[in-house]
Amino acid sequence: xxxxxxxxxxxxxxxxxxxxxxxxxxxxxxxxxxxxxxxxxxxxxxxxxxxxxxxxxxxxxxxxxxxxxxxxxxxxxxxxxxxxxxxxxxxxxxxxxxxxxxxxxxxxxxxxxxxxxxxxxxxxxxxxxxxxxxxxxxxxxxxxxxxxxxxxxxxxxxxxxxxxxxxxxxxxxxxxxxxxxxxxxxxxxxxxxxxxxxxxxxxxxxxxxxxxxxxxxxxxxxxxxx
Numbered sequence: 715x716x717x718x719x720x721x722x723x724x725x726x727x728x729x730x731x732x733x734x735x736x737x738x739x740x741x742x743x744x745x746x747x748x749x750x751x752x753x754x755x756x757x758x759x760x761x762x763x764x765x766x767x768x769x770x771x772x773x774x775x776x777x778x779x780x781x782x783x784x785x786x787x788x789x790x791x792x793x794x795x796x797x798x799x800x801x802x803x804x805x806x807x808x809x810x811x812x813x814x815x816x817x818x819x820x821x822x823x824x825x826x827x828x829x830x831x832x833x834x835x836x837x838x839x840x841x842x843x844x845x846x847x848x849x850x851x852x853x854x855x856x857x858x859x860x861x862x863x864x865x866x867x868x869x870x871x872x873x874x875x876x877x878x879x880x881x882x883x884x885x886x887x888x889x890x891x892x893x894x895x896x897x898x899x900x901x902x903x904x905x906x907x908x909x910x911x912x913x914x915x916x917x918x919x920x921x922x923x924x925x926x927x928x929x930x931x932x933x934x935x936x937x938x939x940x
Contacts, residue, residue, distance in 0.1 A: 781805030
């Protein structure tokens, strides 16, 4: 497993500039508005409207950013020209399917977590390749979710264990740093925006890990889905 983490970290390190640029280009405006809404005292009507806009926007920003990252990773491993704006345009082309797929994915994972934590983890992992299938194979949302479920059959915990070991510390560290800044009185729109951007970038380590597993298991999936 340490070899796997090493590969993920090296991939992240070697491509940090491209990964960061895509994140900043797509997510910075949203994160800034989100922190502005959180830290600024606004009239009730404006605050409610801005909160609603921020809430709705996340259902488009996250799939768009994820799709662009996925397009970037494919170009990197294939030695293609790293045209970052093309990564964004390819994500936009698949945005409707990514939005619908993400909504269904989050809904099913959430329902699994309500029933019990373990089913939620299993569902989340089994369906987690949907975004790769949408971007790389032009699958429709339900087709991509079904394909992910079939590809990950028999290897759920081989994916889940490293994914949780990598993802949970990132979340915990994010919470602890935020709490520290709150306690010392330095948690404001500036520090909040910087922290959110930083952990958005670092958070792609989890997607890179899933990408690594997707590349490992996709040949099996091609046989299943034929």
